Amino acid sequence: MKIGVLSDTHADSFAQLPDKILATLTEVDLIIHAGDFVAKDVLEGLKQLGEIKAVRGNMDSDEIKRILPEKELLEIEGKKIGIIHGWGSPHGIDERVGNVFSGVDIIIYGHSHYPQNETKNGVFFFNPGQARNSFGILTIGAEVSGKIINL
Numbered sequence: 001m002k003i004g005v006l007s008d009t010h011a012d013s014f015a016q017l018p019d020k021i022l023a024t025l026t027e028v029d030l031i032i033h034a035g036d037f038v039a040k041d042v043l044e045g046l047k048q049l050g051e052i053k054a055v056r057g058n059m060d061s062d063e064i065k066r067i068l069p070e071k072e073l074l075e076i077e078g079k080k081i082g083i084i085h086g087w088g089s090p091h092g093i094d095e096r097v098g099n100v101f102s103g104v105d106i107i108i109y110g111h112s113h114y115p116q117n118e119t120k121n122g123v124f125f126f127n128p129g130q131a132r133n134s135f136g137i138l139t140i141g142a143e144v145s146g147k148i149i150n151l
Contacts, residue, residue: 031046
């Protein structure tokens with residue numbers, strides 16, 4: 001399964017998202033957004049591109065915070081995936097978000113604006129970075145692989 005992953009769009013409208021992200025998201029099986037949409041229009045626009053799983057971030061509007069969960073747990077291709085925005089300093093954020101989930105294979109998060117694409121202690125951590133600078137493609141099959149795409 002090919003998953004388009006973005007976070008920290010910080011956009012007032014869907015039209016503000018970079019064209020390269022939008023073109024790529026039309027070619028994936030699932031879109032995951034790890035929070036900080038800011039405006040509901042961004043969420044609604046992404047829904048027009050395909051199936052989306054999303055969590056809220058600290059900068060999201062009250063409206064988004066009412067409709068999206070703080071964290072999400074999915075199972076895809078036999079892999080358990082935890083999704084959360086994150087909080088606090090970028091230093092040590094993967095440890096903090098890692099402590100939220102147990103028994104997961106993959107953790108997708110945002111908040112720090114710094115991409116991460118690595119396995120630590122048996123868990124694959126994937127942060128696509130801030131959407132004005134980068135996003136990611138996560139491929140899940142027998143193996144898990146991630147790719148950060150810089151804009």
